[in-house]
Amino acid sequence: MLVVGLTGGIASGKSTVTSLLKAHAIPVIDLDILARVAVEPESYALSALVRHFGDSILRSDGTLNREALGSIVFNNEKERKVLNSIVHPAVRRLLAWELAKAWLRGEKICVVDAPLLIEAGLWKLCGAIVVVYCSEILQLQRLRSRNNLSLTDAQARLSSQRPLSEKLDYADYVIDNSGPIGDLQNQVDSVVAKLHKRAGWSWVVSWLVPPVGIVRAALRVGWRLWFQGVGKKKGRSTRGEKKAEEIEMRDRRRRSSAAS
Template sequence: MFIVGLTGGIATGKSTVCEVFREHGVPIVDADAAARKVVEPGKPAWHKIRNEFGAEVTCNDGTINREKLGDLIFNDVEKRKKLNAFTHPDIYKEMCWQAFKYFFQGHPFIVMDLPLLFETGKMLHYLHKIIVVTCEEDLQLQRLMERSGFTEAKAKLRISAQMSQDRKAEMSNFVIENSSSIQDMRDQTIKIINVLKSSNYHWRLRLILGFCCTVLLAGAFWLRNRNTKQLLPSL
């Protein structure tokens, strides 16, 4: 199984692209979903966030108030770094665990939805291909304001905190330009899905893994026989 990274700026349409992949039977490992899971009340990251940023970043039921926390970190680079240090290790563990489950289910490839793929650089060495979703900047701003109810200034601050769309496109293998119709986005995505499904790269990875497992088992078998012979009494 190989891993495809999906990234793009905020409000460019990554979630909609992921739905198209799901419709075609491709598993999605969602970084945002993993992030919500690791900060559930009582989790280690939850305690660290509450201790660092105070009770005001939690709701009445104890869950993290993502809007208030976002306002804090997007106005302060150091606070953003601290939050990433609290959450990213647990997020990547959760995503890797999901990837292992899909591997043993026999999927040829999975897609990891990684909004900050290039900003953090953590997963780059594990990805076979990278897809970036882009759209026109004015449209991105409009979508974010409509989706989140942000003021223009606040929306621009969120967008500017990420790497530019052009730079992400330069570093990717595939680009889905999502400024037109939903059907146009779907057509672009399906073409990429067909290319990925035609790849035999996952067989190479499975052969390598199978060879490694065979070597390990053979070594364990040899050591067991060697130790057994040493324990047998001499005649």
């Protein structure tokens, strides 16, 4: 089974890409959902969070108050690292179980949808990585329009994440979401075809003979880390990396046309 990591940034369009992948009957494991499951009441992770951050992060019904926790860690790198050190291992365990179930079902490809795929180090477990990209200017514009945020608030949210331009160094495939939905659809179709080709026919052998699958997975990860140099600077650029002035003028013209 080819495990594919899908990542992007806030307002980059990753959710739309996820929907398009599901339309191809490709199973998608959403790590945001697993992160919520990991901190359900009476879970070890939630108990550890309460011990560190206090009861103020709990709602009256004993569930996690994400807004209260977010206000603590949003601009505090030290506390955010503590949060990640508690939640990430719990999420990894849940992810391992979901991948095992996908393998038992005989899936050829399984996508792991993870906004923090790179930051959490989960990219090392993937046989291929897809990055959904758009320029920072477009991210800001979409974020402000979608969430009705001021420029300052939108920039603060964006700066709390790793820049998309840095994630390109980890990408095997880049889906550039700077244009219309039709263009995005075509890119997703193309990437899906390439993923099926990458998985090949030998995935059947790996499924039928588990030891072979384990060895192949270990070899693939080792090859990507030490020979392909995934994560090292590649100097990659995409169609979405245009001059900020061009993007701003284009969007101004679009807004003017919509208003007239």
